[in-house]
Amino acid sequence: MTYVVTVDICLPEGTPEMDPLQRAGAVALIEDGFDSVEAVEGPDGMEADLFDSIVAVHPRGALLKVFVDAPVLESAEDAVRSVVAELLERSQLLDDWRIERCEVELHPKLVQESLDAADGPDAPPDDPAARKARHAERPAEDEGEEPYDAEAKAASVRGQMLSLAQNLRAFPPTVFGAAEDGKGAPAPEAVALASGALLYATDILVDELFQDVQTLTQEDTTAADCDGPLWHFEDLPERYALQYDARFARRFLVTVIAMTTRFTDGSFERPSCVAEELALRLLLNETHVTLETFGLLTPEVAAALETFADHVYEDRAHDWLYETPPPDTPPTPLEPADTPPMTTPPSTAFTAWFTPFEKNGYIHPSATNEPEQAA
Template sequence: MTYVVTVETCIPDDAPDLDALGRFGAVVLIERGFGSVAGAEGPDGVEVDVLDVVVAARPRGAEVTVTVLAPALEAAEDAVGAVAQEVLDRAEQLTGWLVVTSEVRLQPERVQESLAAADGPDAPPSDPAARRARHTAARPGGPDDHDDGTWSEIGEDAPDPETEIRAMAGRLRSFPPAAFGASPDTAELAAGALVHAAEVLIDELYDDVQTLADEDTDVAACQSHLWHLDRLPARHAAHYDEPFARRFLVTAVALTTRFTDGGFHHLGCLAEELVLRFLLDQARVALDLYGLLDDDVETALERFRAHVHAADGTPADEAPDPLGFGTWFTPYGADRYVHPYAADTPEDEPAEEPEGA
C-alpha cells in the first residue's frame, strides 16, 4: 500500500533560526540524503520502498514528506523516521538536528482512492502544479493580535485549510491589509495565500533547478516535468539552463524574503516581475483547489499586484515586457536591489538571435 509519511525535524534548541539561504541549504542536504536511499527497513526487517520526497524548510527545522510502498502503516512510519534521522546524522551541516515525529497524516484509504480515480471523474487535477498545491499543507502561525489596521492572529491549531491559510497572513509583513483594497476578511485570505504560495513556489523552483542539473540541459531540450521554468517566454527556452535556473530561484528567495520581513520597497529587476506573476498564479491555484477563490479574492490579488507596481510609479498594466532577455537580472536603477548571486554581468548578455527566431 502507498503511504505518505510526514517527518517533522528540528534544529538544536540553542541554534539560531534558519534564514532564507539556510533553509534552502537544508532542503538541498536533506533531499540529497534521501536521493541516495532506494528503500528502508521497518520493524522486523520489513522492507519499505521510497518513491518520492518533498522537503519544506522552516526557521526551526524542516518538514519532510515521504511517499513509500509498505505492507503496513507502522512499518512505513518507523522506517521513514529511521532513515530521516540517518540522513540528518550523515550531513555535517545538520549536526544536532533531530526527528521529532514520523507519522502518516493522510488516511491510507484517501491515497488509494486518489490513485484509483486517476482516470475517473474524481481524478486529481491534470496540472502538476495544481496537484502539488492540493497536497502541500499551509503551516499555521501569526503575529501578535492587533486591532489597529494590522493583521490579526489566528490560533495555532488550525482545523482546516482556510484557517491555516488565514493564519499565514501576518507573515506578509511588508504589506498592510489596505494593500489589497478589500474587506479585512478578504485581505487576510489573499495575504495568507501569497505566503503559502511563496513556500510552494520556492520548493518547486528548486525542483526545476535539480531537474535541469540531472539532465544537464536547458528548458528547450528538457525531457522531464518542470514546475515553472517552462512557463517563461518560450522563445528564450534554450537560455534557461541550470545556472539561469539557480539565479531565478535566488531571485524568488530574495523577493519573497523582502515581502515577509518588512523590507520590500520596489521590484528590483524584470526577473522579479516574473516571480511576482508566478507567485500570484500559485496563490490562485491553492485558493481554487480549496474552493476559496471567488471574485472578491481575485480582485484583491489584482489590487495587490497594482499596489506592488505603484511603488515603482508604474501601473501594473505597463510593467516591462519579458520578451527581451539580456537584462532580466539587471537592476532597474541604482536604488534597486538584486541579489549579488543573480545580478547580471556583461558576459550574461546572450548572442543576438536571428530575425524570425
C-alpha cells in the same frame, strides 16, 4: 528509479526565529551531514543511494530536496526520513528540530502517464468515466482510510492561510485595498485570506521550482527541449525558452526564495529586477490557482490580490515579454518597407533579468549576473 523527496524540518514550538548568521550555520550543518552519506538502508531493508540534495533554510526551519535512487517510492521516503532524523540527532545544535513532512510529490502528468501505461487485472479502465465509477465503488475502509472530505480540507487550508497572514510583514492591509480605518471593502477577512494565500502558495511554488530544477539538471537541456514535465518554466516568456537551462533555473529559484524572504522580514518594497517581476507573476498565478482549487477565490479575495499586484508593480513593462513578437522581428507584408524591426526594451532584455533596477538594489549573490554578462 530516481525520486525527489521533499522534507520540511522545523524549529521546536516556542523557539525564536533564526537570524541570518544562525541560518547560515544551519545550512552548513545540514549540507555537511548529507555530504557524509552516500547510501542508506531504509526500515524495510532496501538500500537507497543519495546522490544530491538542495537545502533552503528559512527563519523557522528548512526545506530540503533529496535526490535518491531507490527500488520503490516508499523506500525512498523511508530512507530519507531515516537519514534526516539521524542527521538532526547527531548535531547538537539541531537535535531538537522536528520533521514535519517527508514525501515524494508526483507531477500530475507523470501520474497520468503511469495510469495510462498500467496493465494487468488491477489496471484502471481507460475510460475516465468508468475509472471514476470504479473508484467510487471501492469503499475507503478497504484501504483503512477515511473518505476524502473536500469541505473539511478547504476549511483546514483556509485556517492555515488566515494564520499565515500575520507573517506577511512587508505589506499592511491597505496594500490589499483595506481602508486605514478598517472599514469598507474588501472585508478584513478577505484581506487576511489574500495575504495568507500568498505565503501558502509560496511554499507550493518553491517546492515545484525545486522539481523543475532537478528535471532540467537530469536531462541537461532547456525548457524548450525538455521531455519531462515542468511546473513553471514553461510559463515564463516563451521566446526565451531555449535559455531556460539548469543554471538559469537555479538562479531563478534563488531569486524567488530571496524575494519571498523579504515579504516575511518586512524589507520588501518593489521587485528588484525583471526576474523578480516574473517570479511575482508566477506567485500570483499560483495563489489564484490554489485559492480556486479549494473554493476560496471569492470576488473580494480576487479584488484584494489585484489591488496588491497594482501596488507592488511599479509598472508592467515585463508584460511586453508575453505580448509582443520576438526581438528583431522583420516587418510584416502589411507594414511599410522602411518600418524598423522591433527591438527589446533595455529594461526587459534577457541579459538584464538579474540586474538590479537601482544601483543599490538587492540581488541574491547566487543569482547575480556573471562578470561577462554584467559588463
